[in-house]
Amino acid sequence: MLPSLSGPGALSEITHALLRWLGGWWRIVHLGAVLLVLALSPSSYTGANRAAIAREIYLGTMPILLWFTLLSSLVGLVLIRIVVVTAASYGLSQYALQMVVRVLVLELIPLTAAIFAALRIGLPDGRELARMRQRGELEALRGGGAEPLRTEVLPRVIAAAFAVLMLAAVASAVTLVLAYLSVHGFTAGGLARYTRAVGQVFSPAVALIFTIKTFLLSLAVSLIPMASALYDLPRGRSRTGAELQALVRLFLVMLLIEAASLVGNYY
Amino acid sequence: MNPPPPPPAAAPAPAHLEFKAALLLALLVLLLAGSVLYVMYARGVFEATQTLVLVADDSEGVTVGMDVTFSGFPIGRVRRIELGDDGAARIVVDVPRKDARWLRETSVFTLVRGLVGNVAIRAYSGILADPPLPDGAVRKVLVGDATAEIPQLVAATRELVRNVTALTSADSALNATLGNVQEATGRLKGRHGALGVLLGNDDDAKKLVAALERANALLARVDALAARVDGVVAKADAQVFGADGLAPEARAAIVQLNGMLGNARGTLKKADALLADAQAVAANARVASADLGALRAEVEASLRKVERLVDEINRKWPFARDAELRLR
Numbered sequence A: 001m002l003p004s005l006s007g008p009g010a011l012s013e014i015t016h017a018l019l020r021w022l023g024g025w026w027r028i029v030h031l032g033a034v035l036l037v038l039a040l041s042p043s044s045y046t047g048a049n050r051a052a053i054a055r056e057i058y059l060g061t062m063p064i065l066l067w068f069t070l071l072s073s074l075v076g077l078v079l080i081r082i083v084v085v086t087a088a089s090y091g092l093s094q095y096a097l098q099m100v101v102r103v104l105v106l107e108l109i110p111l112t113a114a115i116f117a118a119l120r121i122g123l124p125d126g127r128e129l130a131r132m133r134q135r136g137e138l139e140a141l142r143g144g145g146a147e148p149l150r151t152e153v154l155p156r157v158i159a160a161a162f163a164v165l166m167l168a169a170v171a172s173a174v175t176l177v178l179a180y181l182s183v184h185g186f187t188a189g190g191l192a193r194y195t196r197a198v199g200q201v202f203s204p205a206v207a208l209i210f211t212i213k214t215f216l217l218s219l220a221v222s223l224i225p226m227a228s229a230l231y232d233l234p235r236g237r238s239r240t241g242a243e244l245q246a247l248v249r250l251f252l253v254m255l256l257i258e259a260a261s262l263v264g265n266y267y
Numbered sequence B: 001m002n003p004p005p006p007p008p009a010a011a012p013a014p015a016h017l018e019f020k021a022a023l024l025l026a027l028l029v030l031l032l033a034g035s036v037l038y039v040m041y042a043r044g045v046f047e048a049t050q051t052l053v054l055v056a057d058d059s060e061g062v063t064v065g066m067d068v069t070f071s072g073f074p075i076g077r078v079r080r081i082e083l084g085d086d087g088a089a090r091i092v093v094d095v096p097r098k099d100a101r102w103l104r105e106t107s108v109f110t111l112v113r114g115l116v117g118n119v120a121i122r123a124y125s126g127i128l129a130d131p132p133l134p135d136g137a138v139r140k141v142l143v144g145d146a147t148a149e150i151p152q153l154v155a156a157t158r159e160l161v162r163n164v165t166a167l168t169s170a171d172s173a174l175n176a177t178l179g180n181v182q183e184a185t186g187r188l189k190g191r192h193g194a195l196g197v198l199l200g201n202d203d204d205a206k207k208l209v210a211a212l213e214r215a216n217a218l219l220a221r222v223d224a225l226a227a228r229v230d231g232v233v234a235k236a237d238a239q240v241f242g243a244d245g246l247a248p249e250a251r252a253a254i255v256q257l258n259g260m261l262g263n264a265r266g267t268l269k270k271a272d273a274l275l276a277d278a279q280a281v282a283a284n285a286r287v288a289s290a291d292l293g294a295l296r297a298e299v300e301a302s303l304r305k306v307e308r309l310v311d312e313i314n315r316k317w318p319f320a321r322d323a324e325l326r327l328r
Helices: A011-039 A048-089 A093-134 A137-145 A146-185 A190-201 A202-230 A240-265 B005-009 B016-043 B146-168 B175-189 B193-199 B202-241 B244-314 B319-327
Strands: B047-054 B067-070 B073-085 B089-096 B106-112 B119-124 B137-145
Touching: A011 A146, A048 A093, A048 A146, A048 B016, A048 B119, A093 A137, A093 A190, A093 A202, A093 A240, A137 A146, A146 A190, A146 A202, A146 B016, A190 B016, A190 B073, A202 A240, B047 B073, B047 B106, B073 B119, B106 B175, B146 B175, B175 B193, B193 B202, B202 B244
Parallel strands: B047 B137, B067 B119, B106 B137
Antiparallel strands: B047 B089, B067 B073, B073 B089, B106 B119
C-alpha cells in the first residue's frame, strides 16, 4: 500500500507539518476509494468475508440501536414539547411542526447518530485495528496470502456506515411518529395536515441535501478512524495520541459536513 | 494469528448471524424506501393535478411548495414562480384534481401578507354552482398587504381624532348647542315650563296665560248663550212646524200655487196655437210679398211708359216749345 510519508529533513518545519497534514487527508481519501472499490466488487461478499461483514453489522448495530432509539426519542420528545409550546405561546403553532421536523429530523438526528456510531463503533474498531497493526497481525495476514483490507477493514467500515444510516433512519421514523402524537394526539384526524407539513419541509433540494449529508456522515464515521489506525501511527507516539487525532479529525469533518448542509439548506 | 482478538467479540455471537444481519439490512432498506415513498406522497407526486397560474404584481414572500388554501384547507401548492413577459410574477400552482372542484370560474384569489411577513395565498369561491375552473387557467391574484394599510389607517385615524377634537372643543358648535339645551332644560324646570321655552321670555308667557284665562271665561259665557239659543230654537220649532205653524200653511199655499200653474199651462197652450196661426199668416204674407215684387216691377215699367208718353206729348204740344226755349 502507500508508504508512510516520512518528510524530507531539508524542508522547514511548517512545510513538513503541512505536507504531513495533507498526506493524512490524502490517505483517507485514497483508502476510501480503495474500500469503495472493494465494497462494490462482488468478490468481497463471498464465503468467510460475508460472514465477517454480517457479524460486524449485527454486533455493531444491534446493541446500540435500542439504546440510541430510546435516548433520541426522549430528547426528541422534550425538544418537540418545547418547540410546540413556545410556538403556541407566540401564536405560530402552524410553524411548530415544520420547525420540529427541520430541527430534529434534518439536523439533530443524523448528527447524533453519526456521533453515537463513531463513539461506539468507528473509534473502538479503529483502536482494535491499530492494536492489530501494532502487534503486526496485519502484516502476518498479508504474509499469509490474505488481504487484511478486505477481510479486516472492509467489514468494520461497512458496519460503521450501516450503523449511522440505521440509527438515523430508525430515530427519524420514531421522531416523526412522536411529533405527530405530541401535536395531534392519538387520532388519525391530523394525518393529512401532518403529511402536508412534512411534504413542505422535504422539498427536493432539502431531501437531496439530507440524503447526501447522511451518506457523507456515515462515510466519515467509518473511514476516518480506520485510516488513522492504518497509517497515522508514527513510532514513539502514544496510542491515545493517535486516537485523539482521529477523533479531532472526525469531528472536524462532521462539522464541515453539517455546516455545508446548513448553507445548502438555508442560503 | 488473529483468532485471539475475535473470540472475545465473537463469543456471544448468536446463531443465524447472517440471517439477522440480512434482517437488519432489510429493515434499513424498508425504512429508507418507506421514507422516500412517504415524502413523495407528501409532496403530492402521486396525485393527478391540474395547473392554475396566478398573476401577481409582486411575488415577494411566495415560496415554492407553499400552500394555497380554501376555507383554511390546503387545496394546492406552488410548483413554480416565474417572471412573465409583461413583468408580472406568474405563480404556477398545482391543484389536485380531487380538490379542484372547489375552484370555479368566478373564484377569487388573494395574496395576503401578515404582520410578521408571512404570506398566504387564499382562494374564495362565492358561487359553487358556477362552471369549474379549467386546467391551465390564468387568474389575477388580489394583493392584500396588512402592513401597507397601516400608514393609511394611521392617517385616517389622525383625521378622525382631529374632527372629534374640533367637535368637542370649548368654542365648537356642538358645545354651544349643548349649552343652549342646558338652558332650555333649566327653563323647562322653571315656573312657566315648556311655555317659557317656546316663547323665550316670561312676560309673553304671562300674557299667554292671561289670554288663556280670558278665553276660558269667554267660553263659559258662550256656553250660557248656547243654552238660551237652545230655548229660542225650540220655540221657533213650535212656531214653524207646529199644528198652526208656518209649514202647513206654506204647504196649502203651494197646493194653490200648483193649481195656478196648471191654469197657466192651459193658457200657454192656447197662446201656442195662436202663435202657430200667426206663423201661417206670416208665411202667406211672405208669399204675398214675393208677388208684390213682381207687381211693383210691372208697375214701375208701366210708370216709365207713362212718363215717356207724357214726355212725348209734351214735345208735341206747343207749350212744350216754351220749355224747349227755356232750355236754350
